[in-house]
Amino acid sequence: MNGGDLGLPVDVPSTALFTDQYELTMLQAALRGGTADRRSVFEVFTRRLPPGRRYGVVAGTGRVLDAVENFRFDPAVLAFLRERDIVDERTADWLADYRFRGSVWGYPEGEVYFPGSPILRVEGSFAECVLLETVVLSILNHDSAIAAAASRMSAAAGGRGLIEMGARRTHELAAVAASRAAYIGGFQSTSDLAAGFRYGIPTVGTSAHAFTLLHDTERDAFQAQVESLGRGTTLLVDTYDVAEAVRTAVEVAGTELGAVRIDSGDLLLVAHRVRQQLDELGAKDTRIVVTSDLDEYAIASLAAAPVDAYGVGTQLVTGSGHPTCSMVYKLVARAESADEGAPLVPVAKKSLGGKLSVGGRKWAARRLDAEGAAEAEVIGTGPVPPELADRQLLVELVRHGEVVGREPLDTARDRHTRARAALPMSALQLSRGEPVIATEYV
Amino acid sequence: MNGGDLGLPVDVPSTALFTDQYELTMLQAALRGGTADRRSVFEVFTRRLPPGRRYGVVAGTGRVLDAVENFRFDPAVLAFLRERDIVDERTADWLADYRFRGSVWGYPEGEVYFPGSPILRVEGSFAECVLLETVVLSILNHDSAIAAAASRMSAAAGGRGLIEMGARRTHELAAVAASRAAYIGGFQSTSDLAAGFRYGIPTVGTSAHAFTLLHDTERDAFQAQVESLGRGTTLLVDTYDVAEAVRTAVEVAGTELGAVRIDSGDLLLVAHRVRQQLDELGAKDTRIVVTSDLDEYAIASLAAAPVDAYGVGTQLVTGSGHPTCSMVYKLVARAESADEGAPLVPVAKKSLGGKLSVGGRKWAARRLDAEGAAEAEVIGTGPVPPELADRQLLVELVRHGEVVGREPLDTARDRHTRARAALPMSALQLSRGEPVIATEYV
Structure with missing residues (x-):
């Protein structure tokens, strides 16, 4: 395995410990309770852009694909988890065979995003998906924050180096x-x-x-x-x-x-x-x-x-003042039972302080106006309206555990130039503003 | 080599590419010009604390020691530098044998610091010292920023977890x-x-x-x-x-x-x-x-x-609003010639915009008042006044290329608790303020 794939100038065997402990304790409890195999849909999104920012920039997707591929528990890691009593024997055995076999769709790298945009959608068993939360968020939250600043700077620089x-x-x-x-x-x-x-x-x-x-x-x-x-x-x-x-x-x-x-x-x-x-x-x-x-x-x-x-x-x-994005990784739907083919139920936290989430497995499309400029970020859980079918934003990244969405860095760079150019002109104003297009839920 | 030493949960062969290209081009020009062997003193310091902060916290020193020890140019790295024409053959050959053989003194990890504090002092030939700039600054600027935020939070939390x-x-x-x-x-x-x-x-x-x-x-x-x-x-x-x-x-x-x-x-x-x-x-x-x-x-x-x-x-x-420190790595003294024993000359940039530096190889001590509370950060280039001799802050970290200053993490943690407790009470106020003790140059 070439760990250069992890963004390091070096070989790295695994990304499995870039993980918050609660992912492993949830796994253990779900394995014991019989819910670990419930088919689940997790989505990455932000509730808001950093204050004053007019658009966000998706970056890190390529690194996420490498991280998912390299998410394996080797003997040294398993020994650590056992010695520190972080997981029980059954869970450790399960982790020894772990590899992600589900699917990932997401906004392609370089694309712009807005509040609520389903930037990444991870589907599979609860057990296999819950483990990826931290590493996915680390990468996307960091890289997208830098790309957003870079995009503003490159807009300001015009054609200069x-x-x-x-x-x-x-x-x-x-x-x-x-x-x-x-x-x-x-x-x-x-x-x-x-x-x-x-x-x-x-x-x-x-x-x-x-x-x-x-x-x-x-x-x-x-x-x-x-x-x-x-x-x-x-x-x-x-x-x-x-x-x-x-x-x-x-x-x-x-x-x-x-x-x-x-x-x-x-x-x-x-x-x-x-x-x-x-x-x-x-x-x-x-x-x-x-x-x-x-x-x-x-x-x-x-x-x-x-x-x-x-x-x-x-x-x-x-x-440039916003070193991280506020992307979260939330369970938005899960099967009624662990049976194969059990129907999905939308789920969402409903509690204090306005941290509301929209449940259900989502699609997203960018509606254009008559001039071809972006007009709205349209997000839905039902069927995609026919007029938006060819404006959908999510692309397939991982199929049955196999990475299918890898692309050269220049492709993402070119995509960003195009995506930004399609936004209303006010997107390029550096002054504080609102998201340059509205998010509509249908 | 166990690259776990680099702060990774993985083996990593080298830190040599955590380097800005100009360090290698300066090396090449100095090798060619005959100045590469001039004995040099580089110092890490900040010109100011982040706005409103009352003290800084040194963190990352232990990681710096690991990074210096692992700063080696392996064949894959050398091939890259040659293929991309970043350095010439002579320089590549020199790099192939590189290991740092100089000395490093610095504030021990967990210690507090103030504007001008010589947090790290790296001595050796220009060639061997200039290469370490980026990796040293990356580590100290990042880790110290987090430690400073953590220190304020732990002060605010009292004894709570x-x-x-x-x-x-x-x-x-x-x-x-x-x-x-x-x-x-x-x-x-x-x-x-x-x-x-x-x-x-x-x-x-x-x-x-x-x-x-x-x-x-x-x-x-x-x-x-x-x-x-x-x-x-x-x-x-x-x-x-x-x-x-x-x-x-x-x-x-x-x-x-x-x-x-x-x-x-x-x-x-x-x-x-x-x-x-x-x-x-x-x-x-x-x-x-x-x-x-x-x-x-x-x-x-x-x-x-x-x-x-x-x-x-x-x-x-x-x-907490200040994701990096403004530490710099500056040449403060160098020998008159490449001859062994040539006397050191203090040097400093003198130009526009108030980016003034103080030349010369420095010591630092923390003067206490009658109650034993810190009163001033005293920095000098001449002999240490006898009354400050046992209050000196720099400790030996690397001797002739050999790491001698490694210590357990808990030692740094305990040191921070003690160092913070010795500051005037106002250090713990969370409101915006000036550095809680003044820096005096003697």
Whole structure:
């Protein structure tokens, strides 16, 4: 098994412990009580978007498929569960043979979503489905949060370059998944080598302030870099005095200098000055890359500045204020009994505090207006109205335990571009707003 | 090599790709330019705490030690770097033999920190130190953010139980590190089995709403759970009507029922009602566990409620509004030349926008007042004043590439309790404030 499939730059045998203990205790109680085999439907959805956000972006689906495939209990894991008395012998034996044999449908990766959208639907026995809750939610909640931020940033950047460089601001493996999600959301490259290794995302990077400080002079540093990386490299020009650095940079690399990077100061002002200076020095094709705690608002505010590319770190990998989505994994229907063919009954929690859920196995479709723009997210439990039949959103991902929905990352990235473009124009406003289309239940 | 050491429930061969590409291009340029062997000192510090926070908590140090030890370039990784032209042949050969042989000193894990605190100091050749930037920062920035949130929550909870249950709200491996950091910050247990497997943190969990919904009646569900897990289990009582569920729970489990869990509604009100009902039913020892988007403020607001334990998810694993710290890894001193014994020169970026750094290799000590309470974080580059000699904060972690600072997780957890207790009382106020002691440079 190639655990690279788990989003790691390494082999990993199993995802089975990315699980909350209560999933195993529920399994044990259901096995004993005779309800474990009741056919069940679980759905992933959010009750709301993060405050002010106009759409959500599905990301992580591909990683979910890998995680489901690799969800196996090996002897070391089973020994742990037995030693710690987390499950009894019967349950441990059941887990030893576990593999998911049910079906999964869901929104394809890169698609947009809205409150109530059934982003993922997992069907099978209660026992086999209940175990997947935590790992499915971990992946979708994290990756979709990053992709949503990335999408807003790429909308703000227009056609300019976007480099993901947030690895240092988040967990080392979350960073790899964040690069992947950022790419789906419209970023072009990453500084994170593990993301390049694992997902083939283009990697970039040249030098930090430390490299300049290592040398006796800035000129020495630039010379060493250009000798090693060529004139097309990007020189970092804000260690000491920017104007002097730009002059030195062009002296050292010539007018073929690839780019300069500015990592501090008033980027709007400095970018204008640096552009003028580069032009005056004849380095008209030398690009300007800016980095320094950028978010979608800062990117938008630089729209009129002569900036060629943005490097984004902290705010991207922390979801620009919303580091997680509020996706939940809920039982929405289950069979009346464990008998094969027993009819499904819709179920839902009904209690305090407005945490209401809509029971029943759902379909979803996006209704378009006369111009072909998205008009409503239509969700239902009955038959699909004929006019929406070819606008359905869920696709088959896993059939009888077999992954059938795997696709290249670029497919998800392209899908996101298209899905976003089909939303009403106001979707791209960065200001706080309501979901850009309404959710209708039929 | 047991990659469990990396915080994974799995074997992992290397941390070498948790690296930003520019570290390798700087290495290549320095090797070519003859500066790679200059003795260098890098320091990790923050310029500020998150807005309003009164202290920071160092966490992740133990994971950093594992990551440094496992930072090796294996053939698959080297092949990737060559194929993608990320480094030249000479650099790839150098990387093939890489292992860190320098020294690391730092604040021990669980210690508190303030703006400017030299949390970690890495010394060696430029080449060997520059490579560690990203993985060191990823770990410390993530883990310290979670530990800081956990510390505030544990202060708010007083002596009541705190259960980490945020795995579903963050990346599946960030979740494991988050459980570890939460434990250091004062949590007692986790729902995350991978955290139990890897770090021995006590795991807990019984059932979700899905288990109740799976059954024909709530009573059936409670009976199945009690038969499987015993009367000491925790029954979830808010799927339908809380009062009815509590009555059923005590009927099914008797007055020996371990606990009930409430996951929605006005927790203050509901907890009081449930306590009264349990007492009237004779279940005076049955505990009340509350969960439902808690943060330190919600925990504090429940101080007067009859709650025995809090389960905390989203707000914990996202750092309660501050999902990352702003730690940086900066070159602060380097040798005048690559000659052995060449004297160190302090270095620092001096440019736009207030991103000033203090150059030079630093020590740090915490000065106490007459009552033994912390009074100032004292940081210096010269000799340590004699009166501060035994209050120094940095401890040796790696000597000539050998990890010497590994310690059990409980040591870090106990250290945090002591370090926090030594701060002025206002440290524990949850309201927004300034760092509770000032940083003085001498």
